[in-house]
Amino acid sequence: MKHDLIIIGGGIVGLATAYTLLQVRPGLKLLLLEKESRIAQHQTGNNSGVIHSGLYYKPGSLKAQNCIQGYQQLLAFCNQHNIEYEICGKIVVATDQEQVALLRSLHERGQQNGLKGIKPILAEALTDYEPHVAGLEGLWVPQTGIINYLDVAHTLARLIAEMGGEILLKKKVVDIKKATAGTTVVVTDQGTYETDLVVSCAGLYSDQVTKFTEPALDVRIVPFRGEYYQLKPEKEYLVKNLIYPVPDPSFPFLGVHFTRMIKGGVEAGPNAVLAFAKEGYKKYDINFRELFDTLCWPGFQKVAIKYWSKGLSEMYRSFSKHAFTRALQKLIPEINEDDLIVGGSGVRAQASSRDGGLLDDFYIVENQSGIHVCNAPSPAATSSLAIGKTISDLALARL
Numbered sequence: 001m002k003h004d005l006i007i008i009g010g011g012i013v014g015l016a017t018a019y020t021l022l023q024v025r026p027g028l029k030l031l032l033l034e035k036e037s038r039i040a041q042h043q044t045g046n047n048s049g050v051i052h053s054g055l056y057y058k059p060g061s062l063k064a065q066n067c068i069q070g071y072q073q074l075l076a077f078c079n080q081h082n083i084e085y086e087i088c089g090k091i092v093v094a095t096d097q098e099q100v101a102l103l104r105s106l107h108e109r110g111q112q113n114g115l116k117g118i119k120p121i122l123a124e125a126l127t128d129y130e131p132h133v134a135g136l137e138g139l140w141v142p143q144t145g146i147i148n149y150l151d152v153a154h155t156l157a158r159l160i161a162e163m164g165g166e167i168l169l170k171k172k173v174v175d176i177k178k179a180t181a182g183t184t185v186v187v188t189d190q191g192t193y194e195t196d197l198v199v200s201c202a203g204l205y206s207d208q209v210t211k212f213t214e215p216a217l218d219v220r221i222v223p224f225r226g227e228y229y230q231l232k233p234e235k236e237y238l239v240k241n242l243i244y245p246v247p248d249p250s251f252p253f254l255g256v257h258f259t260r261m262i263k264g265g266v267e268a269g270p271n272a273v274l275a276f277a278k279e280g281y282k283k284y285d286i287n288f289r290e291l292f293d294t295l296c297w298p299g300f301q302k303v304a305i306k307y308w309s310k311g312l313s314e315m316y317r318s319f320s321k322h323a324f325t326r327a328l329q330k331l332i333p334e335i336n337e338d339d340l341i342v343g344g345s346g347v348r349a350q351a352s353s354r355d356g357g358l359l360d361d362f363y364i365v366e367n368q369s370g371i372h373v374c375n376a377p378s379p380a381a382t383s384s385l386a387i388g389k390t391i392s393d394l395a396l397a398r399l
């Protein structure tokens with residue numbers, strides 16, 4: 001059977017796209033192919049579970065627009081389908097003078113992005129929000145929330161099936177070819193599927209999948225593992241909600257934070273270290289082919305030369321619980337190594353251009369075969385329904 005459209009990747013972006021498409025055009029012959037035996041096993045199932053407010057992003061950027069729209073759509077979706085979430089707010093804490101200046105510009109940025117109710121917190125008032133925090137100044141962001149994105153993904157999958165979409169698991173896409181009839185053939189490790197249009201949302205493998213039809217693609221995914229600790233249950237009282245450091249503008253994804261989880265427990269992290277395999281969740285997971293590809297990519301080499309000291313200190317923190325704890329103590333001085341137990345990890349798909357840039361915004365490549373999402377960085381889980389709408393508009397214009 002020929003499909004109208006095939007989506008590659010059963011993470012939250014692929015699922016949100018499929019859901020939006022079927023809502024806008026019921027009856028579409030839509031197939032979603034996922035290589036794992038369950039959906040959402042990678043970035044979507046291993047993230048921090050934060051509903052981001054849109055505070056950080058450059059006003060007018062795709063990231064800012066999608067986050068703000070996606071935030072509203074996500075909450076409406078959760079309300080409609082009884083998905084558990086909580087808007088608990090967060091504080092961002094400056095712990096040195098340099099960060100105080102950055103925090104103030106963050107406040108302005110939040111206002112430019114239309115966030116209501118964000119307000120500065122003086123040092124002596126920080127403990128009104130988080131009794132165990134210390135810092136020079138803070139920022140209260142009431143819109144931030146917590147959720148389990150697996151709940152969202154499973155609900156999306158159920159609705160897709162109810163609307164007549166098909167999801168096939170354990171189907172790894174290994175090639176995409178042009179068929180003689182002007183259609184496209186998607187080749188998996190277990191059979192081929194014909195379609196008018198392909199949409200790929202393959203996360204950590206988005207570069208490889210895009211390259212099937214765009215061999216000259218000038219972007220590669222560099223995998224960065226984020227490792228978490230958990231607070232021991234008897235120390236969870238140290239954190240009420242969410243406590244964040246001020247982000248370094250050059251590395252907004254760095255900086256360990258505390259997150260109360262919607263299903264219970266408090267996580268501390270993540271750090272960001274180069275993963276030696278795209279799905280390398282453990283320190284010693286290694287895929288020589290993938291590591292070789294990363295090390296040979298000129299964009300990665302440029303980043304490594306420029307930021308080697310940052311990279312090394314993240315690596316050091318990965319091996320030294322003491323160093324990880326010291327970073328956390330900047331926010332909560334009374335926390336000790338003994339209060340932390342090893343938690344899970346997630347691997348970020350960080351797109352890197354040949355010239356050494358780390359792509360910060362969404363990046364979509366369109367070609368004859370279809371639409372390929374090459375970069376969907378955080379907060380793509382928060383923004384997933386807005387990203388899904390953008391991709392579905394592009395797809396429907398071609399169907």
Ligand SMILES: Cc1cc2nc3c(=O)[nH]c(=O)nc-3n(C[C@H](O)[C@H](O)[C@H](O)COP(=O)(O)OP(=O)(O)OC[C@H]3O[C@@H](n4cnc5c(N)ncnc54)[C@H](O)[C@@H]3O)c2cc1C
Pocket residue numbers: 008009010011012013014033034035036039040041042043044045046047048049050051052171172173174201202203204205206209226270345346347348349376377378379380381382383
């Ligand atoms: C540590 C960490 C913390 C984060 N915290 C947050 C947060 O708190 N809030 C937030 O909004 N965002 C957060 N993010 C970002 C967010 O999780 C991701 O941006 C989002 O999940 C991306 O979704 P995706 O569908 O693009 O990718 P993924 O969830 O990775 O899904 C891609 C899917 O494609 C499949 N696939 C790949 N190759 C193939 C193939 N060849 N054939 C078939 N299937 C294939 C994979 O198996 C996978 O299921 C975080 C990310 C990480 C890693």
